[in-house]
Amino acid sequence: MxxxxxxxxxxxxxxxxxxxxxxxxxxxxxxxxxxxxxxxxxxxxxxxxxxxxxxxxxxxxxxxxxxxxxxxxxxxxxxxxxxxxxxxxxxxxxxxxxxxxxxxxxxxxxxxxxxxxxxxxxxxxxxxxxxxxxxxxxxxxxxxxxxxxxxxxxxxxxxxxxxxxxxxxxxxxxxxxxxxxxxxxxxxxxxxxxxxxxxxxxxxxVPDPPKKKVHSGPPPSKTSFQFQYLVVDLSVESIDTAKSRFMESTGRRCSSFDVAVAKVWQARTRALRLPDTSARVTLCFFANSRHVLQRPEDEAVGFYGNCFYPATVEAMAGEVEVADVATVVGMVMDAKARLHEEVARWAAGELVAGEEDPYDLWWRDEPLFVSDWRQLGFMEADYGWGTPSHVAPLAAIPFMPVALIVAPPTPRTGVRLMTQCVEEQHMAAFTEEMKAAQE
Missing domain, CATH: 3.30.559.10 (Chloramphenicol acetyltransferase-like domain)
Structure with a gap:
């Protein structure tokens, strides 16, 4: 209208x-x-x-x-x-x-x-x-x-x-x-x-690493893309099915976050149909690192500054394309398991020569960036008329493919993925892959 x-x-x-x-x-x-x-x-x-x-x-x-x-x-x-x-x-x-x-x-x-x-x-x-x-x-x-x-x-x-x-x-x-x-x-x-x-x-x-690379001036120019918007709701049943398959395959439990991230990364990788299956594809998700960076004696409840760590997963495109969901979920969980060690190395300034600073997001190639909005507190904000029916984050960075995880509007349950991560020529394939991910 x-x-x-x-x-x-x-x-x-x-x-x-x-x-x-x-x-x-x-x-x-x-x-x-x-x-x-x-x-x-x-x-x-x-x-x-x-x-x-x-x-x-x-x-x-x-x-x-x-x-x-x-x-x-x-x-x-x-x-x-x-x-x-x-x-x-x-x-x-x-x-x-x-x-x-x-x-x-x-x-x-x-x-x-x-x-x-x-x-x-x-x-x-x-x-x-x-x-x-x-x-x-x-x-x-x-x-x-x-x-x-x-x-x-x-x-x-x-x-x-x-x-x-x-x-x-x-x-x-x-x-x-x-x-x-x-x-x-x-x-x-x-x-x-x-x-x-x-x-x-x-x-x-928040530590100030002694060897942190400092970039002066604005970020470098990046290639802009016309990423298309797609919203997909994953039902509780589809997520539980993936969790069960992961348990059967590995004997371990996984979270709804692990399943959602794995599904959207695999769907995008398949939709891109990269001609070289040995090409590396990267996933980056932002993990809260308050429990890692802050000491118990700091009593940091209430800290509202930036305190996250960009965890990354990298694999060959062909490997991600042909894997079952349980395997991709395992890749995501392995990255989460490395979080404490990687944050500690970064905080101590122990990056080796040539190693990329994890926070240099603007200087990276184009990985898929994923952020989970469900536990940030926005859905609990009540101004006196009740809590929100839903919160819709708006990602509009033309060189950064993103997938945002949110709660679907009440009373629906499950997980909503709000994505802007493929261009028009890959949109039909991505839509089909995400439909399959809903099953």
Whole structure:
């Protein structure tokens, strides 16, 4: 349908109370220039009755409640109200200036109901995603990449609403962004403080490897691709079947993540039909490394900076194409098993000469990048109208083939794969392979 969204207001939301000034140093992971991009997502809330015992909640609109709560959360998370500033060597030495200028916030209204647009369940969405995300109508002296948090709340005629979130990957990883959004939701429901208090901890909790290679300036130019969008839901039954086959083959248990990653990597490899079956194909998935990098005495619950490790799997294309699912699942699990050792080597600066820094994502060839959004906390964020029916991450990096793992819209179960990883000439084959993966 034709876009029905009208933006009503745009402004910066500043912290609701005084916050510290000065500057903060970023961690070695934060400063990686490959993370200097904006992560976008849509959080869909179906109309429900309020369940918070607070008079203002029943009479206020979601946009007003979220806006007020955002100002309160920015007191606790005051670095997110500042600006990212390049250092003397450019992006690789960026820091956080505590300006208190605030987060960009947009309010909007849609003249249709969520049912009219199928609950934004199907792609392409019935409303363009950019209409539901905060626009970049910023003051002339403000660059979007320098603003840590931008939000838009679009209210629908049915009483439901969508929170469009754009956040800087430089300041938070997925778990950190989810933690912040839950802090906003806690205040929206009337809690006096967030349930999880924030910890900056960049200099204490994330190592700065002595031999880490530093790239100055922007990432190199990369070949852009016209990756096509495909959403596939894997049922609980299809995942359980794969788990059973893996158990029968190896005597080991595997997770839904292992199965989903293995299926999408194998489907893409088969769809590409590489003429040289000995060519190497690579899978990269982002693993939370808080339990590896941080010592128990650090008490790092609440750390919201980047703390992940890019785990990789590499094999010959022909090997991946002909393998059964259990074999590919085993490759994924082996990479997970190596995580602790690889993170420890990286943290100690023990990369050997010629070995690639694992965080140099922008300098790699084109592997399939996979990220799991199911455990980041976004599905638990409740602003007073209940938790979201679903969260749709939006990947739009033209040189990075991606597959994002999310929960399907409630009440459905299983695993949803949101992919942008093949071009049009491979799309038919990839679609067929993914259909077979659903069985």
């Amino acid at each position: 034709e876009s029905t969204v009208r933006r009503n207001s745009r402004s910066f939301v500043r912290p609701a109370a005084p916050t510290p000034s000065g500057s903060l140093e970023l961690s070695s992971i934060d400063r990686d220039v490959g993370l200097r991009h904006i992560v976008r997502s849509l959080h869909v809330f179906r109309p429900r009755h309020t369940h918070v015992d607070d008079k203002h909640q029943s009479s206020s609109s979601p946009a007003r409640v979220v806006r007020d709560a955002l100002g309160k959360a920015l007191v606790d998370y005051y670095p997110l109200a500042g600006r990212i500033v390049d250092g003397p060597e450019g992006r690789s030495t960026a820091r956080m200036e505590l300006t208190g200028d605030g987060a960009w916030f947009v309010t909007a209204a849609a003249s249709c109901t969520l049912d009219d647009v199928a609950g934004l369940d199907h792609h392409p969405f019935a409303i363009p995603a950019q209409d539901l995300l905060p626009d970049f109508a910023l003051p002339p002296n403000v660059q979007p990449l320098d603003v840590p948090v931008m939000m838009q709340v679009t209210e629908f005629a049915c009483g439901g609403f969508v929170v469009g979130l754009s956040s800087s990957h430089t300041l938070t990883d997925g778990l950190g962004a989810g933690q912040f959004i839950n802090a906003v939701a806690d205040y929206a429901r009337g809690l006096p403080n967030p349930r999880v208090g924030p910890i900056w901890g960049r200099g204490d909790l």
